[in-house]
Amino acid sequence: MRRLLILIQFCLTATAFQNNDTEQDFGYREKRSFYKSGKALQHETSRTLDYLLTESGYNKRVRPSFGGNPDEVFVNLAIRSMGPVDENREIFSLDCYFRQYWFDNRLRYNTSGLLELALNWAFLAKIWKPDTFFLNGKQSFLHKITVPNRFVRITPDGKVSYSQRLTIWAACPMNLRKFPLDSQTCRLEIGSFSYSAEELHYKWQKDPLSIDKDVSLAQFHLAHWSISKNIGHSGLRTRYGLRNDSTVAIDFYFERQTGFFLLQIYTPLTLIVFCSWVSFWLVKTEKGGEVPARTALGATTVLSVVNLGFGGKSKPKVGYSTALDIYIILCFASVFFALVEFACINFIDTFIKRFRIWEDEQLQKKEKLEKAETENVEKDEPELENQNILTYCSYEDQVKHDIDLVCCEEGNMKIQSPELDCLAPVAKSECVSTVSTQDACVSTEDEDFEDVEDETEKITMYSEYLTKVMECIDQTADSVLQRIFRKYSPDIVNMYIYTNTLDVIYSIDEWARKLFPLVFICIQLIYWSSYIYIF
Structure with missing residues (x-):
């Protein structure tokens, strides 16, 4: 029995030592695998x-x-x-x-x-x-x-x-x-x-x-x-x-x-519109000294909007209108209508001036006609007396005297008699026409034009053509105005614009100073509210 107990105790002790060695070996292996060398890790990879x-x-x-x-x-x-x-x-x-x-x-x-x-x-x-x-x-x-x-x-x-x-x-x-x-x-x-x-x-x-x-x-x-x-x-x-x-x-x-577009496009276009309104304060005068200034200002603002707005490279090339295109068109319309306002008042002033000149011409023509009629009446009385005398003059008396006939260039007959001052009508076929020595002269100046260069002739012809075109346009405009004057002359004289032309022009400019900024501000409010809050 004692030997059996000693054997059991020995087995337990051996088992304990074996377990302890196993735990130490496992911990060592775990530690060894965690701290592997680079060569071993490379090999395993x-x-x-x-x-x-x-x-x-x-x-x-x-x-x-x-x-x-x-x-x-x-x-x-x-x-x-x-x-x-x-x-x-x-x-x-x-x-x-x-x-x-x-x-x-x-x-x-x-x-x-x-x-x-x-x-x-x-x-x-x-x-x-x-x-x-x-x-x-x-x-x-x-x-x-x-x-x-x-x-x-x-x-x-x-x-x-x-x-x-x-x-x-x-x-x-x-x-x-x-x-x-x-x-x-x-x-x-x-x-x-x-x-x-x-x-x-x-x-x-x-x-x-x-x-x-x-x-x-x-x-x-x-x-x-x-x-x-x-x-x-x-x-x-x-x-x-x-x-x-x-x-x-x-x-x-x-x-x-939008900072770039506000600084580079929106603000300059708005300022150009403001500049176009300066022409409303250039008051109309009798001498017309404001015409060159207002014309230059209007044309400059229109061209500036066209160059800045329609000629910009920052706009997308699409087939429909953008918000920027709408704003450019609004600014262009504003400066264009400012120029049209000046054209209207200038046309009114020019129209009234031409109508007054036409009235003076008509009045002068009327006076000349009346004067000519009175002179014709005074001339008719001696002519009647001369005709009576001529009726009593016999044909034999006229043959006895020498009559000198001289035909003038216009075909009128002059009868001169040294003894008889009777005027008798003579037919044009009986006139003796003479050739003027000036007509017989051969001009030698045409030969000088043969040496003129072709380029100079083209320039001359072109300038003459332009002159004729401008004259034709002026004549057409004058003829149109003449017809208007003849048709509406009684009504024009009774108009307020005829008697107070400058007052009408001043009132148009005064209304333009108020309406143009007001309408532009309203358009701005509609534009910005629509594109920011509505669309």
């Missing part, structure tokens, strides 16, 4: 990769859950810079880190001491990865200086993290009817090029977007953004029709900063 990619029969051409449920790809963006937002080409750009991760059970590993496999871009050619692309992308590219900017991380549970740096140019359809008071929504859509929704699902990560604090745009301000995901038709086709795809999208809401 190479052995793990060889097993995952070669020994396990990994096929990079097949997605992880082939034949089963669709694989899920989680994406997010880290934006480093944005812009420009080009309204002429309707695109926007951003520079970002585009990150994706998915789970591939074929890449699980249980190597002690390896918490993550950090691999370079060359490893991407050996594993499966989703063929992600941007549905509305234009000219996106991957940064490759100094090497392709992308990397891969693999964790023991088979999570594959894939990151790359991209510059993305994406299409952004814009409605520029409120330009430059507009805000635009630009969407970035992400999906798979070859896999449908039955094979691949895209989802946003918990933090879908991060933007650097230094990100800013020249003409826009990023007000906010929103994300969405969709499973439906993306526009890609198969032989059976439109494909059902899984996509995610992020919408950027841009608000345009």
